[in-house]
Amino acid sequence: MLVIFANVLSVILPIRAETSTAYLVDRLGACLRRFEGFSDVECIVVDSASAPPFTTRIRALCDRPRVTRVVDPAPVYPFAPGIARNLGAQAARGDYLLFYDVDLVSGDGFIPALDRWCAANTDPCAFLMIPCLYATRAATAQLSHGPIELAPYLASYLAGENHLVDNIAVSTSTIVVSREHFLRLGGNRADYQGHGCEDFDLLHRLASYSPIGAKPADYYIDERTRFPADYRGFRAYLAHYALPHLFGGPLTAHLWHARPIVRRYFRRRQRNEALLQANMRAHDAGGPSPPLPAPWDTTDPSPPPIRDYLRELLASAGRDPEIDIGLFRWKPGVAAPQGSRRGKLKKLILRPRQFFEDAKHPILRRLARLLGE
Numbered sequence: 001m002l003v004i005f006a007n008v009l010s011v012i013l014p015i016r017a018e019t020s021t022a023y024l025v026d027r028l029g030a031c032l033r034r035f036e037g038f039s040d041v042e043c044i045v046v047d048s049a050s051a052p053p054f055t056t057r058i059r060a061l062c063d064r065p066r067v068t069r070v071v072d073p074a075p076v077y078p079f080a081p082g083i084a085r086n087l088g089a090q091a092a093r094g095d096y097l098l099f100y101d102v103d104l105v106s107g108d109g110f111i112p113a114l115d116r117w118c119a120a121n122t123d124p125c126a127f128l129m130i131p132c133l134y135a136t137r138a139a140t141a142q143l144s145h146g147p148i149e150l151a152p153y154l155a156s157y158l159a160g161e162n163h164l165v166d167n168i169a170v171s172t173s174t175i176v177v178s179r180e181h182f183l184r185l186g187g188n189r190a191d192y193q194g195h196g197c198e199d200f201d202l203l204h205r206l207a208s209y210s211p212i213g214a215k216p217a218d219y220y221i222d223e224r225t226r227f228p229a230d231y232r233g234f235r236a237y238l239a240h241y242a243l244p245h246l247f248g249g250p251l252t253a254h255l256w257h258a259r260p261i262v263r264r265y266f267r268r269r270q271r272n273e274a275l276l277q278a279n280m281r282a283h284d285a286g287g288p289s290p291p292l293p294a295p296w297d298t299t300d301p302s303p304p305p306i307r308d309y310l311r312e313l314l315a316s317a318g319r320d321p322e323i324d325i326g327l328f329r330w331k332p333g334v335a336a337p338q339g340s341r342r343g344k345l346k347k348l349i350l351r352p353r354q355f356f357e358d359a360k361h362p363i364l365r366r367l368a369r370l371l372g373e
Contacts, residue, residue, distance in 0.1 A: 009114060010179065011035055011098045012088030014046045016079045017054035023257065025054050028102040029061050030144075038111045042066040044088040049075035078268065081173070082188030082198035089182055098176050104132065104252045107148045113250040114176055121178075125209040125292075128176040129242040133157060133253045134167040140256040150251055158246075158324040160331030166256075168327075170228055171238040173199035174252055177206065184292065185209075189279065197272040203238055204280050208295035212240050216302040220280065222273060229307045229328040234280070236306040243310070247317040 013031060017024045028045065035041045045062050047055060049072060062069040070091045072084060085099050096118045117128050133153055135143055143153075157165035185205050192198040221233030231239055245251060288294045303309065310328070314321045321328075330336060 008094030009041050009096050009098055010092035010094035011041060011043045011100050012085050013043055013100055013102055014048060014081045014084030015050060015102055016048045017050040019051065024102055025057050031102050032061055032067060036064060041111060042094060044068050044070060044091050046070045046072060046084040046088045048072035048079060048084045078194035081195055082192060083190050086187040089179060089187055092179055095179060096176055097179050097182055099173055103255050105143050105148050105255060106252045107150055110250050117176065124178060124181055127206045127210060130172060130174040130250050130252055131242040131246050132169040132172050132174060133165045134169060135253050135256055136164060136166045137256040139164040143253060143255060150253055153253060158326040160326040160329060161334055162330060167226060170242045171203055171235060192272050192275060194268040196269045197276040201276055201279050204234060205283055207238060209292055211296055211298045213300040213303045214298060215296055220277060227328055229310055231306050237303060239306060240303045243313055
């Protein structure tokens with residue numbers, strides 16, 4: 001019997017479980033249990049070439065109501081989550097899509113908040129971008145058991161501490177968007193290798209049809225920084241979509257896991273960054289693509305500088321920017337994480353110019369200028 005889903009939220013959960021990432025299967029199970037209590041939610045699990053022992057477990061986990069398992073017919077290596085998300089969107093039957101990684105956790109109010117947004121939305125091009133707290137290894141042990149309450153973790157982060165939350169992801173791949181609009185945009189581009197930048201590519205296109213203001217002059221700058229107050233370019237622009245949800249929700253937390261530098265999943269980053277720049281500029285140079293308007297069709301000014309915006313946002317949430325300083329810097333006395341040898345090697349491989357800029361020896365810093373020429 002064909003079941004027609006209307007006004008349903010389709011949660012897309014990509015996974016590739018291998019020996020080194022066996023923990024993903026248990027995390028998938030936790031996600032499915034978290035969402036199964038909501039009758040207006042269906043889950044689409046996209047299994048992209050998991051190793052055979054894990055495939056059996058994933059199949060068993062998906063044997064429950066309102067869960068569909070999709071097997072990737074042409075998996076690519078390294079794992080490309082954007083392609084897996086596209087497969088999930090094609091199999092989804094709900095009006096709205098939620099892209100959700102199995103490494104994420106969220107509280108009891110998460111799905112009701114998304115339902116309210118979907119019910120209130122009248123703009124076919126709108127999207128909801130959900131910020132994410134990156135839990136430390138110690139905090140992950142706490143978040144992996146019992147009810148999920150993220151308020152204490154957010155409070156610790158905003159206070160400038162780093163023992164519970166290591167970092168924050170503001171512009172994330174965790175978005176809600178109408179299925180029709182996502183497919184009309186062509187979904188995630190398949191030309192990104194592995195992980196990295198496919199999410200910014202999609203966010204850029206989504207923002208171009210639902211702009212919060214004109215693009216600033218420095219929009220195409222791509223500079224990764226730890227603190228949102230230091231964001232520049234498209235990272236600063238896109239942050240305006242998600243930052244308000246830090247205080248009123250929805251919000252997620254990402255569970256800790258190791259990130260081996262040897263994995264090709266991470267080593268394709270530089271190629272993907274160059275591709276992102278080319279794709280963004282090509283998209284922006286295009287004209288109307290009916291039924292969509294021309295990209296960035298707005299007369300509104302550019303958003304305010306990110307530091308000013310953060311101060312206004314904190315004040316409007318009843319918080320003191322001089323006390324809740326975590327978006328700007330660490331609290332005095334909090335030790336910055338010391339870069340491990342693995343972390344320094346990763347920076348050298350992925351971001352050689354930044355590696356030499358941060359070096360203490362003046363000769364090494366000169367190499368940064370050579371790389372920039």
